Amino acid sequence: MTFLNFLISGISLGSIYAIIALGYTMVYGIAKMLNFAHGDVIMVGAYICFYAVSRFNLPPLVGVILAMTVCTVLGMVVERLAYKPLRQAPSLAVLITAIGVSYFLQNTALLLWSSNPKVFPNFFTSGSGETAKTGVELFGGQLKISYVTLFTIIICIVIMLALTWFTGKTKMGKAMRACSEDKGAAQLMGINVDATISMTFAIGSGLAAVAGVLLCSAYPTLVPTTGSMPGIKAFTAAVFGGIGSIPGAFLGGLLLGVIEIFAKAYISTQLSDAVVFAVLIIVLLVKPAGLLGKQIREKV
Amino acid sequence: MKSLKLNKTTRWNYLTYLLVILAYVILQVLGSTGSISSSLKGMLVPICAYIVMAISLNLTVGVLGELSLGHAGFMSMGAFTGVTAAIALQDAVPAAPLRMAIALAVGAAFAALAGFLIGIPVLRLNGDYLAIVTLAFGEIIKSIFNNLYVGVDSKGLHLSLLSDKTNLAEGGKLIIAGPMGIGGIQKISTFTAGFVLVMITLIVVFHLVNSRAGRAIMAIRDNRIAAESVGVNVTKYKMMAFVTSAALAGAAGSLFAMNYSTIVANKFDFNTSILVLVFVVLGGLGNMLGSIIAAAALTILPEALRQFSDYRMLVYAIVLILVMLVTNNPTLKSFFSRFKPGNRSGKEAV
Known part of the structure; x- marks a missing residue:
């Protein structure tokens, strides 16, 4: 039963990584850039939701929608101001700019919201007051699943299905795939490449807001650097699954979460990060383009 | 008089040496007359360490052309092994400069070993996959040093992971105490040692880059397949460049660590790797003088921005973004190049 418990919390953590990794992988697929500021968008989303719910007493759903809106706009603004002028620049220049944006967001958060940790409220309860339940118990209390865990997994699956439908069936989604394959050719076919890239950033940042709320519901301490470690882990997850591939990000995120929780449970809490990264290295040695990534042949 | 005509690269290298020596002499003179502030004086050794870090990373990123996001891992390796050596030899080698030199050598050797071991899997990969694996190694090294306990007693060194199981004999002492890092370090790093290390780094890197091996490395960077087809191994x-880079970073780590009384593994995290990468990119890929200037300027900048107090890191971030935009956007670049004499056309190859 403990194994099942660990597995479920691993899948839940993995679902959060997967949602963040989706943002990384979509942006990478289309703009060929590592958006290191993505982790900090998560943090901004969590703060917006926190203030909306705790200070302005808005219902949680409104808080989440508000956070998504703010992050979507933020993602588009950052793309327009910082990344779009560098479309033709070498990828390292864009990487450093993304790091600059990451510093900027962290320090703005530090000034606006101070470095005092905020305790994120748990939205996912049934009932109210003293008798509020935070989870369901199965098998006579042996297996406890909190509502946060349950919701995280469900939301992740919904997002995954929606994105698969979006990229496969809609006009915008097809435009995205075309752009990620060949920008020049896409432009010749009449696709507005700039608008498509902007849209990708918008979707990625919106998802980051959702991930931020879920992350802070599960691990309720909120500081301006909350997003950086999950950001790095999710980036790792995206590479793990094969960067640029949406199912890859999903799979990579889930596996990373499960491995992390198992490493914490069965090997050592302190060394769990080392185990996660060691597994990543081994996987990349066997499959150098990630689990579901396409191995692109170099042309001479 | 033909022999006096040096080619452009050699002149540029000599200019770099000259400027570094000049900077050292000026700072020494200013220091002895007491006209530099104490805060700047305290930063001289870290600046030297960051300069060495930047030059060594520039070897990987600029000359070899592979993005490394875990350079701080090598710095950490060098810092911990170097300081351990310095503490273990405290009685055996009383002369501080000699002990310092041994510590730097030990740090460099261990970092080179780590670089070699990491290089075996890493160099099989390309591009962003290589970058993520270096990041992963940086994090692994950090985790290990965060959980490593090393003690020394009459029977020699004792190591243990996760918890303190070193069981030291009477009179022994714990050197690395897991997450507490190393405490009670004698501050034997001096600005002169830093200067010497910077000079050694420059000599090593310039000689490597201008040798047959260096040309092979750059050929790999420019076109791997073409280089392979003309018989470049x-x-x-790749390994040669990577290990040299790691060794120099290890020496920088030793130098850096022995400027403080305590050192913890978390100091050398992903952010430190990124910080050094920022120096390299701002200074210009493959340009060592640029790395030196960027490392020195960007280490001083947060201090110089102290008057902005809370806003200083914000200003730093904005400066970073603006510099990248100005130097890389074609429109802005051609706008600024109009003001440069001798480069009037401002044409850009598309």
């Missing part, structure tokens, strides 16, 4: 030369 890709793995060997």
Whole structure:
């Protein structure tokens, strides 16, 4: 039963990584850039939701929608101001700019919201007051699943299905795939490449807001650097699954979460990060383009 | 008089040496007359360490052309092994400069070993996959040093992971105490030692880059397949650049650590790797003088921005973004190049 418990919390953590990794992988697929500021968008989303719910007493759903809106706009603004002028620049220049944006967001958060940790409220309860339940118990209390865990997994699956439908069936989604394959050719076919890239950033940042709320519901301490470690882990997850591939990000995120929780449970809490990264290295040695990534042949 | 005509690269290298020596002399003179502030004086050794870090990373990123996001891992390796050596030899080698030199050598050797071991899997990969694996190694090294306990007693060194199981004999002492890092370090790093290390780094890197091996490395960077087809051993030369870079970073780590009384593994995290990468990119890929200037300027900048107090890191971030935009956007670049004499056309190859 403990194994099942660990597995479920691993899948839940993995679902959060997967949602963040989706943002990384979509942006990478289309703009060929590592958006290191993505982790900090998560943090901004969590703060917006926190203030909306705790200070302005808005219902949680409104808080989440508000956070998504703010992050979507933020993602588009950052793309327009910082990344779009560098479309033709070498990828390292864009990487450093993304790091600059990451510093900027962290320090703005530090000034606006101070470095005092905020305790994120748990939205996912049934009932109210003293008798509020935070989870369901199965098998006579042996297996406890909190509502946060349950919701995280469900939301992740919904997002995954929606994105698969979006990229496969809609006009915008097809435009995205075309752009990620060949920008020049896409432009010749009449696709507005700039608008498509902007849209990708918008979707990625919106998802980051959702991930931020879920992350802070599960691990309720909120500081301006909350997003950086999950950001790095999710980036790792995206590479793990094969960067640029949406199912890859999903799979990579889930596996990373499960491995992390198992490493914490069965090997050592302190060394769990080392185990996660060691597994990543081994996987990349066997499959150098990630689990579901396409191995692109170099042309001479 | 033909022999006096040096080619452009050699002149540029001599200019770099000259400027570094000049900077050292000026700072020494200013220091002895007491006209530099104490805060700047305290930063001289870290600046030297960051300069060495930047030059060594520039070897990987600029000359070899592979993005490394875990350079701080090598710095950490060098810092911990170097300081351990310095503490273990405290009685055996009383002369501080000699102990310092041994510590730097030990740090460099261990970092080179780590670089070699990491290089075996890493150099099989390309591009962003290589970057993520270096990041992963940086994090692994950090985790290990965060959980490593090393003690020394009459029977020699004792190591243990996760918890303190070193069981030291009477009179022994714990050197690395897991997450507490190393405490009670004698501050034997001096600005002169830093200067010497910077000079050694420059000599090593310039000689490597201007040698047959260096040309092979740059050929791999420019076109791996073409280099391979003319018989360049890709793995060997990639490894050569990577290990040299790691060794220099290890020495920088030793130098850096012995400027503080305590050092913890979390100091050398992903952010430190990124910080050094920022120096390299701002200074210009493959340009060592640029790395030196960027490392010195960007280490001083947060201090110089102290008057902005809370806003200083914000200003730093904005400066970083603006510099990248100005130097890389074609429109802005051609706008600024109009003001440069001798480069009037401002044409850009598309």
